[in-house]
Amino acid sequence: MNGKKLLYIETFGCQMNDRDSEIMRQLLAKAYEPTDVIGAADAIIVNTCSIRDKAEQKAYSLLGALRKRKRDKPDLIIAATGCVAQQEGARMLSRMPHVDLVVGPQNIYQLPELFDKARQFRQGIVATEMARSFHIPPFLPSLQQGNPHKRFVTIMQGCNNFCTYCIVPYTRGREISRKPEDILAEITHLAAGGVKEVTLLGQNVNSYGNDHPVGSRTSFASLLRRVTEIKGLERVRFTTSNPKDLSEELMQCFTDLAKLCPHFHLPVQSGSNAILQRMNRKYTIEHYLDRVAKLRGCCPEIALTTDIIVGFPDETEQDFQATMALIEKVRYHSAFSFKYSNRPPAKSCQFADSVGREEKERRLAVLQALQQQITLERNREYLGRRLELMVEGESRAAEGQWSGRSVTNHIVNFESQVALVPGQLVQAVIREACLHSLRGELSM
16 A cells, blocks of 8 residues: 555536546546555545436535544545536535545546645545636656546537537536647556546537637647557546537548547437427527438448427427437437436526426337437347447456447447456357347357
């Protein structure tokens, strides 16, 4: 242990939070060893998410449960980070006085200094200031945590779109793009260390570089091309995209770049133009369907996934049926779907929530049943096909059971009597299609 204390991090929410948790481990690595046992920890970070009410409530529940642990171990440092911390600030300390630190996403890079202050002064500290000129620091190469063969790489943070239901611009700030040379240096370092797959992260990667000076901007498509040239990388993915910013240049990358995985997460949110306008999404269904057609023209094998909100204020039955029709037309490989809920301070909180809870639940159930049917039908399209898989690891279900991931982001389970290595590429013929996975037979 080298005299180091133990750090436990619980992460809620999106891939951006997963990457932020990795960064926090790196920042605190000189003083803390990571642990998976919360009861053994000398410091606990709860990295919160407020995009969905359920994730926020889970975070508060965990923070509340830590009150007794703090009483039993007064020297324990408890930090709340992420979007709920940014949103609540000092109010969180009033509600949870046993919490030592409340730290917003832009302030996590100050964690070593903030931990020192928390130990010294033993009183609640709030760090939620956001600066328009905020600079994302260069990568931290000293420590690698998590899956050894694939990593998330943040290329930008924040959002300028102000969709009426979304709090990201308020919790993560305006769009800030990292310098392309910093991103490329980080990925080159990861690839040299054995990483085979990277996922480029941003709230809207399609607008990467728009905040840089006009004469020195690098488009997201140009960045993708440079990333795929890095030696040692096998696969490149990205998320998330706003349809209004999806360029012809980016779609062409799916034709040109062999390392770019043919999987695209393209949130639609609603199939109704009236609701899209009320959401301030800045595109129409006609524009969205045009993008889908062009994507499939560039890459017929592309797997499309999406996000959908049901029960948005003023969503009529006709609006909901328009969403159902869109699902039938696009036939997504999978979809994340949610009931609308108010997320202060998003603008939609000012709208009359005209759709009742039971009706939201009914619509969500109907939509999910349709999507599950389509997902299963989509998965059956792979029966008999030979897919390249990147090994994820050995399954705990039974000896000799392994799982891998296809370029279309499907999990494939298979048997192997030979020990495999995560990140290794293998071939498998698909023999069975389930709702959430495929089952294959290794083809050596």
